[in-house]
Every structure is written in C-alpha cells, then in structure tokens.
Amino acid sequence: MSNTNPLDSQIYRFVTRPRQGNDPRSASLLADAHTLGLTAVQRLDCLDIFFIEGTLAPSQVAQLASNLLSDPITQSVEWGRLLTGAPGSKSPGYHVIEAALRPGVTDPVAEQIVRSASVLGITGVQRAAVGLRYEVYGETLTEDDLLALARRLLVNNIIQHFTLGEIEPAFPQAAQASGQVEALPIRSRSDDRLLALSEERRAALDLAEMQAIQQYYQAIGRDPTDVEFETIAQTWSEHCVHKTFKAAITLTQEDSPDASEKTVISNLLNTYLRAATQSIQAPWVRSAFVDNAGMIDFDDEFEVSFKVETHNHPSAIEPFGGANTGVGGVIRDVLGVSAKPIAATDILCFGPPDLPLDHLPEGVLHPRRIRSGVIAGVQDYGNKIGIPTVNGAIVYDPGFTANPLVFCGCIGIAPKGSHPRQPLPGDRVIVLGGRTGRDGLRGATFSSMTMDGQTGEVSGASVQIGDPITEKGLIEVILRARDARLYHAITDCGAGGLSSAVGEMSSQTGAEVELQHVELKYPGLAPWEIWLSEAQERMVLAVPAENIPALRSLCDLFEVNITDIGAFNDSQRLVVRYAGQVVLDLHNEFLHNGIPQRQLQAVIRTPAIQSDAPPGLAHIPPTNANHPPSIRSIPSHNPLSKMLLSLLAHPDIASKADVVHVYDHEVQGATIIKPLIGKMNDGPSDGAVLKPLAGRGRQAIVLSNGVNPQYGKVDAYRMALSVVDEAIRNAVAVGADPQRIALLDNFCWGDPKRPETLGELVQAARGCYDAALFYQTPFISGKDSLNNEYLGADGQRHAIPPTLLISAIGIMDNFEHTCSMDLKTAGNPLYLLGEHQHAWGGSHASLLAQTSPTQGRPPGLPQQAPQIYQTLHQAIWRGWVRACHDLSEGGLGVAAAEMCIGGRLGLNLVLPDDDPATWLYSETNGCLLVEVDASHAQHFEALFSQLAIRKIGMVSSQPRLQVTCLDELAPCIDIPLERLLQAWKGDSR
C-alpha cells in the first residue's frame, strides 16, 4: 500500500447523513452532553465520514457512495475530493467537530471498504479510513465548550484525533522496514543504571531481576539486543509470570506480642490455591493451573473449560477497546485449550456514576464514560462473535474511579482428550489470524505498573481495538483443525505477543523464528516491535509439515491469514532472526527459570484473624453481633421501609436489566436459566445454567460468581471466605451439585510492595484455601492483577479496595433439576436455611447509614453451610423446592423483595424476635430463602431436621411485602410490590 503514485491517486471524502431527523445515535449523544453539564448544546448531529484513497473514475466514486457507503432508504451521501483546511462552520451558532482514528488503530470498517470495493469490481481502491462528523448547534457555544464536548464525550484522545472543522485521515506513515536491532550495553552498568534502563524501556523489572540479566550476559560474554531485553521483560513481567504470587514473603503480625515472630511463605499460589486443589483431589478435575484455562469433566464425551481474565489498565484509558479486547483475549484462552467457546461472563467495578466532575483526578475518565464504554466493548465483542454473555455483576465504589476493574470470563466445551499439548521437533511455527502492527506494545509490563496522569499518552500504543469477526474465523478454523488432528500444540497471542506465545510453546523444546515472515499491517516495524506486538486475534500452532496443506485450505475457506514463521526443534534455545540475522538467542532455562524469586515483606494488620484455625471456627456467634448501624437515624416515618427501598435502589443491588438486554445472552440456544428470570423475565437470577447443544445427555453447566469489595475494605480474609461462599451458594441455588463445583480466583489488588497491601493479599489467599477446603471445592484456574493504583497529580495514591472475584462452574447431571429465584405459588411456605450471622461489617446497610465500614467484621463461614447446601441440593433434586434465592448484599430483606419481584407475588414474613433491622439488613454467609411446595413442606422440614432451618413466612397472593415481628400484631414493614419494583428497577425495562 505504500507504492501509490501520487500523480493519479486521490483521497475522496464521503459524508453520510440520516435522512430523517430522529437519529437515535445523535439523540443519545445530545442527552449525554446535557448530563455532562454542556447544556449550551441545543442540537447535535452525528454523521459518518469515509475516506477512500485510490485511482478512481468519477462513476466509480459515485458507485462507492451510493452502493457501498450509504443506505438508499435512510441516508443521503455527499462526496468530493478531500480539501484540507475547510472551515466546516456555515452559520452563526453552528459548529463542526470531526474525529478520525489515529494511524495504526485497528479499523475493521476500513478493511471492509477496501475488500468490498473489489467485490463491486472497483480495483483502484488502495486504502480507506473512517471518521465521525459532529454538527453542533448552540447559540452561545464557545470554543471552550466545543473542546470540552469533544474531550469529555465525543473523542478519546488515545485512539482518535479531532479538529474543530474538517479533518484529514491519518494513515500509518509508509516507512521502510527498519530491521534495526540495538545492542543494550548492560554488562558493566552500575545498579542505578540498571534500574534506569528498566525504567527507560518501561520494563518494570526490579534490581535483582536486572542483575540476573546482567549476570547471564556477563557469563555468555556479550550484551543483549533490544529484542532480547524486551522479551525477557515481558516473560518476567508480573502479568506473565505472577512473581508476587511466587515470591518468598516474610510475614509479620502487627501488634503481635512477639514482634520478632515471622513466618515465611515461599509461594502463595502453591501454598494456598494449588494446595487446596491437591488436597481435595476431585476426580473430575481434568486440568488445574496448567493450561490456558482450567478444565473439568462434563459428561462421558465432553469436558468444559473456564478462564477469567482482567483487562483493567487498558479499560481505564480506553474503556471500549480495553473491555473489547479483554473479552477477545479470554475467548482466545479457551480456544487455546482447543475448546469451543460457549458462554462469556463479565464482572465490572466502576467509580460512582454520580461522581462530581471536580472530584475526578486529573487524566481520569469519568466513571459514567468508563461504564458506558466498557459495557459497549463487552457487548460489541460478545454479540458479534456469537458467544452469549450469561453471568456477571456490577459494583461501584469510589476506589474504582481511577482504576476500574473489568473481569472477562469464557467457558468452552471440547471432546475429552482432544487438546494436544506438546510440539515436536520439526513442527512448523504457524501464526493464524490478524496481522501484526504496533498495537499493544509492552502491554504486559504496562499492566504491571502504577498509572498516572501521563499513562494514557505514553501507553496509548498499549491499547487495542478488537476485531471479533477475525476471531470468529479463528474459531471456525481451529475447531475443524482440532477435529482433524492437524496440530500438536496451540496457544493464544496475549500479553507479550509472539514472544510469549512461541516462548511458552517451545519452553520444553526449542524454536527458530524468522520475523520477516510475519504479516504486518503496515511496514516499518522494528524487529522487537514485531516480536512483542500484542496485535489481537492471533493464535500460534505447532503443525507437522505434512498437515500444512490441509490447514491452509481451511484458512482459505474461512478467509483467515496463515503464516509459517519458523520451526520447533530440540535445541532448548529460542532463536529469532530478522532477514537472516540473529536478533535473539536465549537459553530456555534462563528465559523461563532465570528470574530470581522476589523477596517481599507483608504485614498483617489487626483486626485480621488467626486463619490457621480449622475452617468452621471462623464462624462468629450471633452474640458477637457488633453494632447495628443507626438505621433509626434515617429520617422517615418508617426507617425500616426506607432502608429496604434505599437498598433496592443502590446501584450495586438495583436491576441491571439495562445492561443485560444489550448483551446477547441467547445466542447458541443453550441458556436455560437466564440472567433475568421470573414472571416478567426481570428477576435477578442467582446464576446461569447452560445446556450446550453439543451435549447429547441431560447434563448442564452452572455459572455464578461472588465479589464484594466492601468486605475487602474491612477484612480481606473474611472477604475471601464470603465470596467463595457466595459463588458456591449461587450455584447451588440454581441447581448445581455442591460436590461438582470448581472455582476460579481473580485477585485485583494494589501495589504488593507495600507490606500492608501484601498482607491483605496473603490473608485473602488464606481465605481461599480455608473456604475451598471447607466446601471441598477445588480451584482450577486463577489470575492476579496487581498495582491497581493511580498516582494522582496531587501526589496521592489512589488504590482500589482489595477485590477478589470468585467464579464458580458447576455441573449438574440433569438440567430438569434446576431452580429459579422467583416466587411461584401463593400459600407455599418460605424457609430461611442456614445460620444467620447478623454481621454488619462491610454491609450495604452500613454503607447507606454511613456508619464506619470498619464497625464490625464481615461474616465468616457458618459451620453447617456445606451440609445445608448438600441437603438443599437433595431437596431440589426431589422437586420439593419451587424457588430459592441467596442472601447477599442487603441481606434477607433484599432477598425477599427480589423474590417477590421475580414472581410478582407477595410475602408475609414473621421474624423470630423484636430486632427486625438485624434480621433484615445485616449480612450473612451460608443462608438462602427457599419456597417449598406446600405438599412437601413436612418432608422438607424432616430432611433438614438436624440443620439450621426456620420457617419464616408464606407466599401471598396479595402483592405486598409484609414483615411482622414475633408476638407483635402490626407489621413493621408493609410495602406494595409496585413500590419495591419502582425502587429496584427505576425506569429500566
């Protein structure tokens, strides 16, 4: 594309305009502008711009305009040669802002324009670009207003450039492939200069690591090339190697009587997470902590895989692209275990949507904008690639303002034993999928650093936009290649790009790669950029030479790029060439095992607990019920009702229907317990159940999650216990067999170099271990994202609350034994199962009552919980249970209200004593509300006779929630269903 003749090649500019005034896209932007306080904007029209460069006859330009670039019914189109410097403004009060993608940002539409022009028989098109034109009207608008509108709403500087007036497209500069490799003198550097080099190249390596590199090169008698240094930095990054979880941690207990008492943990991952799995020895676990995703048995024929990743840093600076590629990345993880992706999950943590603008740290996007961008990014990728998004959560806290969290999960299914894992010497190194550009350079090290106001500008290249349709092509090709047994190993290109993918695959063998064979998006990339690029939608396969023709023909059919870049061998070395010249030559042993173990200090602060106590002893007796928040201080004629309605309206608890409906949760036809459920399809399901089309039997997959940063702020250990419990409880509530549930951990934390922060991480890992053993649920996969901190212009550190996401995957043998949370039939009794713990620490009631969050601890694990779940599962299996819902944020009151909403029925609750606030709004683990078929009530009670069970109410045909205290006549709460609905749903439908 660089060989255009400037004499006959022209850039044409096309603008399409909706024919009718009521364009939804423009209307929604105008509303957003007003929300941002830009009320001087009276009208805003959003138009599409296309730029096409080529040698074209006038009739061809007209044909492109009318047949390709516009819809004849709804749009008009105007076009002409690109004129630079056109003012754009036509009359007073009327202004134009135009935006276009920065050069090199993935632009699938532009690629389709070039392809489709040739379908139309127009061969002279060389390249294309797209942009957006905003026609803004406002009598009093100033230039400052327009700049604010552009920066705060219309344009993201990271991926777009804009101008007031007409814009020119920015194509990547045509440059000669440099082939340039730089040697980095390292052997004689002082410690200070070693650290300076790490900083200069944004390598995020510490002194010990830099010294290890120095020693290696001193021993082999040369200096590293830039390709080698960057490769080591990526391979040794927190993101790739999880060095904090593998560090040697010296632990001290704050306020310990013996201050010299220290414990050393050699490896958090092995000590707590892997250890739990090894100790439980579940026979149905097929792969834990080994592959790109964890795997468990599904039925006799299939196994399922599950992986959850985070994409926090990229989402902070470019929410759409960050979330978009987060989804794309985790789908590739599942594809990387040769499985068909069948469902996606997403759990999102944002700053408060109503954060005042002047509270926003410099360089940080407003939480509303991050939220809408992230949700649009998840929607775009999942919907387009055809994978249903079936489970998730959204929580808000000021701690996530600068560091939003985006957890993306993907579930896959594959025939048992169909995933090959070992490349053989002689196998070709094959790259499938997207072409390589400068996208996402140094993403792995970027994600391992604290961000500041400059991060967006410096790391702009780390952000990518996804191309789900290219990844869809990968799915089509790889599943067929797997069934034809065409490859010996496969992995995805994630952080670190080819360096990490090829490096990992050849770590037991060796490989040679020629970078000049890699297909590029545009020329001019230095060798290290090609090798490290995190361009999306690529997979690396080890393919025996004799299978290449078959793989090529599959790629040809599905229009997927395939490139042979080298071969695996048994040299135990990784050798990379560019145009024949060796640019990297490293021993596997050094690259993969040469990283020194980090030595870290952790301090455990009180009020954390001695967690080596056997699980179950963490249970706190109800007498230790701390201090209820001063609910009665809330002004209202009925503080109890007011609290319930406020809880239902809290953004963490309120209906997520507006988000659920923009995700396709039905594609693939397997979602049999849906995210919204009940009489009007709007109740909040505890989990999702999938019955995959592939499975021939009655087995089904259950998905659920637990996350609670409010608990994390108070007590990381208890948070871990609680979120493990909640994930399991949610799964059991919809029908999972408690003995067939596996867990995934995702730790999102601040900077682990701070001993207190690391202490909390240790406590959470301990909590995972204790809870996993308590419930006998193994961990099969996990991931950590550390350094979620933001260094503000004020010099203050803004760290996230310690946040642990536990995702649960359960298998049930018969999908008929599922259960939903909506009340079914008036007259049925309602039971409270489990020991209610009356805990207030980190509760949403405390949050609303603005009690100090550290007042009291979050709940622990009630001793009977495992038995309760097992017994409940039996009752569901016998068909006695009509509805079942877990008690989580907002406690029993919220759970009961949600059950009423789901079934559009009423409830009469009778509380055991005269402390309704505690029963209704304190929080607890291990408890569920269960509607039981009246004709089986006796059987049900008998089944639970040795366990904590309390008949607490009755389903009523009167559409109201009534709560009465024992021995009192008048209800303390009596709220019509309509009011509950209004509080919980707002305007959403």
Place this chain on the structure above:
Amino acid sequence: MSLNTPVKALILHATGTNRDLEAARAFEMAGALPEIVHLNQLRRRERRWEDYQILTLPGGFSYADALGAGKLLALDLQAFFTEQVTSFIASGKPVIGICNGFQALVKAGLLPDSKHLANNHSAHRQQATLTFNANGRFECRWVHLAPVSPHCLWTNGLQEIIYCPVAHGEGRFVLPDPGDAQQLAQQNQIALVYAQADGSPANGVYPLNPNGSILDIAGICNPQGNVLGLMPHPEDHIFPFQHPRWRRGASGGLGLHLFQNGVNFIKQ
C-alpha cells in the same frame, strides 16, 4: 417428491455468521437435512445451489455489520449469486432470512419483492431497509410474534403465537413512504408482527415492539410467499426448556413450527 428423499436445507455461512448451528438444529428437528455451506464453497462450485430445496440465511454479524447490518453480505449475493438466488426464489423453493439474513435479503433487494431491478439491471433494487432500533440500543429480549399472513408458506396455518428472542441493534423496518406499509399489509406480505402475549397488537409500544418497526413488522414475505425475512430468532426456541419461564411451568410458543412449515412444504 418422495417421502424418503431427505429435504436438504442450505444454511449459508458468511464471514461473521454465528447462528448457523441453531438454524441447522431447527431444520434437523423439523425433519430436514441441514448443511452449513460457506459462501466460498458456492463461489468455487464445491457446492451447487440446485442440490438444495431450502435456503437459509442465518443470524450473525456478517462482515462485522460494517457499513450497515447485512449490507456487505447483500453485496456478495448481488455480485456473485444474483442469477442463482433469483432462480432459487423463482422456482418457489422456501427461503428464510433470520435477523442478519433478513437484513441481507432486504439490502440485496430480494425483499419485499425481487421484481424491482437496479438501474443497471445487474442486480435487484433495494426497496426498504432495516436500520437502528428506535432507542439506539442493541436489544436481546423475548418477544411474542403473531403470524398474520395466510399467504406465506412459512407462517401459513400457524395458529399459535410464537415466543422467541430478538437480538439485534438494527431491526427497525423502514420503507421510503410510510404508505408502502399499508400496501404490504394489503398484499399479505406482513408475515409476523410483534404482539402482546395474547396476540393483540403491540401498537408500537416498547418493549413489546423492541425496535420501533412500522406496523409492528417483525417479518415480511415476498408476494409469492416463499421468501420470509424476520428479525427474531425462532431457532432459539425449539425446545421447551429454552422458554424463559419453563421453571414456572410455562410452555408453548415454539418457533419450531415455522421450520416445520418450510420442510413440510417441500415434502408435500
């Protein structure tokens, strides 16, 4: 045709198609022999149009919906297959376009009526469009569909309301002149409309009518009645347990009947 000869349904796969497996499953359940065929296999003549009795354009995001949903698949149909598709339709064989497939049929000028040719006569002229939902958002939710055309072979004889999900961002059916919609209605070309649970009209009320289509149009057929295009996904409700309220004992409204109609039309 002999009862023993399988009815072969071509499920057309283009880059970005993603509900092809569900469509195949629906046709299998309806008694046909579905085959997912990539557009490139037809271009290379590895598969022949005339070997199939039913043509299905399934849902998905062909070419990422770039430049408008279904637009570039429509362009492929016009550029490579105008003759084959025209003769498939003219022969009276059942053709169904679901969601993205409907968008492609409309943008290729094959619906509402393939008799209008473009100026250069090389392809059909686009007479209507499917554009962004009135609320500007993608919508995945369950809708009730009333089959209202006795004329369309796919909906003919269906008594029951179909209950199935929509999942689209560009599903609002638009005609150049609103009066054209009345004409479609008079010609029995409106095959399926968004309705209330009891079958009474949605009357444009969101979310019963999820996208703001004129006259609650969810699906239309050609004047001959053999080509149906619809936005919702009847292929996602072919088993009772896919019903959102099967745990409440709800049943019925299966989309399967639509596919059975198409297959039975060939078998009879």
